[in-house]
Amino acid sequence: MTIGLGHFLTLGAVLFCIGLYGVLAKRNAIVILMAIELMFNAINVTMVAFSRYITPNMLTGQVFAIFIITVAAAEAAVGLGIILCLYRNRETVDAEQFNLMKW
Amino acid sequence: MNLYLLGPELSLIGLAFLVILVDLATHNKNVVAALAGIGLVVPAAWAVSLWGQTASSFYGALVVDSYSIFFKLLFIAAAALVILMSVQYSKRFAPYQGEYYAVILLATAGMMFMASTQELISIYISLELASISLYVLASFLKDAKSSEAGIKYLLLGAVSSAVLLYGMALLYGATGSTKLNEIAQAIQESMQRDQGAVLPAIVLGAIFMAGGFGFKIAAVPFQMWAPDVYEGAPTPITGFLTGASKAAGFAVILRVFFVALGNQAPLPVDWPALFAVLSALTMTVGNLSAIPQANIKRMLAYSSIAHAGFILVGVAAFSSQGVGGVAYYLLGYMFTSMGAFAAIVAISERLGSDQIADYSGLARRAPLLALILAICLISLIGLPPTVGFVAKIYVFWAALQQGLLWLVLFGVLNSVISAYYYLRVVKAMYLGAPASEEPLPVSRTLVVALAVAVIAVLAIGIFPQPWLDFGTGAAIVLIP
């Protein structure tokens, strides 16, 4: 059996779903951030796979992946900053406790 | 590579860094605000000087045309209003005012990029530049509510970015390009080759991208974040989110869907129908949820969701009138919404409350302020002689031309419903008994913001033609 585009795409999709599960099910805000990173990485896998198989002469997908990694890092930094700030206010990072505003 | 075309954005980013530098050097924060505000003249003038050109640069990733310049000027105007609204307000986070203004300018730069990119990678990066800046701004008060708004915005924003990226990946995989016009061509060719069949990846990609952008404009079912974030964020930023960030989302949606997925003879994906359904859902959910609100910021948040629905009517019309209507609507809505939030800033500064009940008798204590807020609310209802009226008529008319009668009926009914909760505020202000007779003074910078907004709301509403031409001129780029 040869490993082809389909396998990479499936891997990407599964990773994406695992990340999604983490976003929906984990209570700790930091873990949720990590799960989001997982979703981004799933997309990176997909991007690179497409790049390799669809446009082998161009690096578009790889470049896209690098940008995604960079942006995700920035996002995580800001996210952790806000979580720190929340922790100072509420002394918790439990996402379920963030419900001052609702309805 | 023509850096001159990038001038407005580059000068704006330069201004942001200059603001931080000056902030280090001086203790007088008003100087910083003045610099940020007045400095906007440079990118604005630059953008105006590019008017009429159609040119692209960075290997086709960046394009300067009347469409992008229309939105650039809109964002700069919004940024100017936010800065005016913030001069007094930003005393609340005294040591970080320089950063606050700098981040506003960066967010604006991100939105301006959003309006003028036509390539998926740069669309994503500019969207994130705007979004991450806005996450920071939303949590800038650093109290429990503001931080909560920030984290909710960030987490959901990141999740929807992931959805967006997945859509982009699928579209890229199906067409082999990230440039919108090349994507359009590839789809066209593959459809001709396969007798009109469309790859499922394209349909799925389009839906995911609609979801990701739908988050930016707060369309149902991607709107859940909006009320919480709008309520918790600093009020000027809430205005910025409703006025500018939403417009940026629409700018991208129009560009992506019209250029990449709208140029084929039978549409590969029936996205106008998708947006029509989302539009009906969005306005209905937004309006119905706004009715029981007691907090005016939260009420306006739901109202802003409803307005996204009204604007989507123009997108669903899928015609040059529709796009012109969307552009005009966004311009009008920006001024209306910013005006309303400026009034709220002024009022809550003195009352210390955002509860509608506390607005009782405001007309006696601050007659001009109450009048301005009332005019903005009337514009939100869509009554003459304000810009909201012309905007609604125009998008509804565009939709009627495309035979979307059911959607227009939905819209008209929703407008009628919406009058109820807006007028509740007007009624409280004009017919309620004031808690005290003490007049409410308004700071000078806020007066300027209020005056600009309300004059725009009336002037664009009473003399709509040049502005409609402006908007339709922008639309021609997308639909020749």
Next chain:
Amino acid sequence: MPSIPPIPIEMVAAIFFLPLVSLLLITFVTRTAPKISGYLTITTIGLSFILSLWTFQTMTTMPGKHLGGVFNWIVIGETDLQLGIYVDGLTSIMLLVVTSVSLLVQIYSTAYLHGDPGYSRFFAYMSLFTASMLGVVLADNLLMIFIFWELVGVCSYLLIGFWFQKPEAAAAAKKAFVVTRFGDLGFLMAILLLFSRTGTLDFQHLFEIVDSPEKAAVLGGGLLTWAAIGIFSGAVGKSAQFPLHVWLPDAMEGPTPVSALIHAATMVAAGVYLVARSFPLFEQAPQALFTVAVIGTITAFVGASMGLVMHDFKRVLAYSTISQLGLMMMGLGVGGVVAGIFHLFNHAFFKAMMFLCAGSAHHATHTYDIRKMGGLARYMPITFSAMMIGGLSISGIFPFSGFWSKDEILGEALGNGYNISYIFALITAFMTAFYMFRLTFVAFLGEYRGGEHAEGERWSGSPGHHSLHESPAAMAIPLIVLAIPSVVSGFANMNGDFARFLGEAGVVKLHWDVIFTSTTVALLGILTAYLFYVAKVIPVETVARTFPHIHGFLLNKYYMDDLYGWIVEKLYLGICHLLDLFDQYVVDGVVNGIASLTTASGGVIRRLESGQVQGYALVIFVGLVAIVGGFLVFGG
């Protein structure tokens, strides 16, 4: 007579802009100087009145023709929306009515509201109202009419709620606004329908289209009828026609000059004007015209019957206004445009006058309850005379103005075969004469029954003691001036001049049979009122007790308020409740439900709640899945 040059169109536009100038000046300059605000308003509206006279003079030299001027407002594709002025006979008559009544009411208000803290605000609103009303009259297309129509509604809202400290006033303001908007919904639909089918809202173009058989095809298949009924539904709301009449009596909570100007002479007549203005549309839609006739007849009858039993001076007048507006609508509906507009013209003057009489009586007695008045005739001869003139005029007694126009409406109804309308109109005429003279007799004859101490109301200009007195000159003079047209304006159509001026064939038939019947009926009504309330041959209480159900039915306004109240309450509370449920169960429920579903199936996702960021994320994904599902089901 030296020839006066025809009025340039810019001067006609100035009629509209002058009150706006006064509004701006009051808002930004003279808000703290109430006296000046008042005089400013009177001056600008006075100038508008003079220009209206000039317009009228110009129009008399060119009967059947019109003046106009346009500029483009919005251009959408090939179609454009124009802002324009259209002046013909109908317009110039309406201009005269609006500016003259407005002018007199402003003069009256300077005395009536003397010392009120909201004095400047009142005149600012009044200026805005006058400008908007003139806008409705001058507009040459439906869109502009709609814009000013809504503005007039807003002014009415602000002025009814002028004394917003009174909870009844605030509630009445809201009621008026909400109820009329029901009608406006239909109006807006009609505008959208007409525009989408014909691409124009300009009256002349619309008339050209409906008048030519080929072009009218775009509005075939009953669309024209629906459009006309939509327009009429707007008129039903504004002109307080059955079943949307319920707001007008409550609107009497506003200051009396407001009632006189807005809720008797001008705004409520705007509906009649609208139907008359778009009459060519109605002519091509017989079913719509029939609807107008039926609704008008019902309104005339229902309004008059409710007026029989009210004890509040202004409410009797309000029901009378409803009834008379119904009569005008009936006149239009049976095909008599001239008769309907003629009645509008006459009614504006005598009804405004009677409202000002109510204010004058209130000025002396501090009450509107006629049971607490009595014997005022001795102390207030001017007010009493004005009331008598108004009463005789509205009852249709020769030679007062109401006689002429009522006779024309009745004649048209009979002549065009609307026999049932005719009979109902006769019954209405009887009731009108009865309640109007009941009002006059009870309030002005007999012994004074004490009035009420000055309190509650916000105006402080009147003396607190109980010496009854005629009102000051600023209030009395408008009464006298308004009495003049109430006596003589009926002769305007004696030779068919009025009809010719409106561009209709000026043939006037005197319907002798109608005159005989209606005069007899009116005299009978007056006689009955006399027997009941002056001679007291028939004890009122006995009659009320003999027919308790009818009396209660009328006193409770056919229970319509209760019915609407019930519906609104149920509906409103129901919707609120639903929204509450929606909030609690649907928004959360979707989140919770899906969550518990997932929890049950896999025990994966914990329970989510609204306000929960993860719940929101779940909604996003469920939404996405639903969209994908939608595409799978309905196809790409």
